[in-house]
Amino acid sequence: MKKITLFYQKQCPFCKKALQYIDAAKAAHPELRPIEIEMIEETEQPEVADRYDYYYVPTFYIDGRKIHEGGIYSDEVESVLRKALE
DSSP states (O other), X not given: OOOEEEEEOTTOHHHHHHHHXXXXXXXXXXXXXTOOEEEEETTTOHHHHTTSOOSSSSEEEETXXXXXXXXXXXXXXXXXXXXXXX
């Protein structure tokens, strides 16, 4: 299983939706439940966020490679999670 890193902000409405989509995908698909996501709140950990190349949140990385940046829909979240299983 590959490592997922998620950059987000607590006040971001798109990030809140992404977190809901993650929970929903894991609830609907048992094979996705074991996937762990390192969550980095960029305003609380700017020193970590500054080491990555992105402009919008939420942003998903898998094994250090950017997979998705910005607003996201439920099917896209599921796709990110499935890529971590590959």
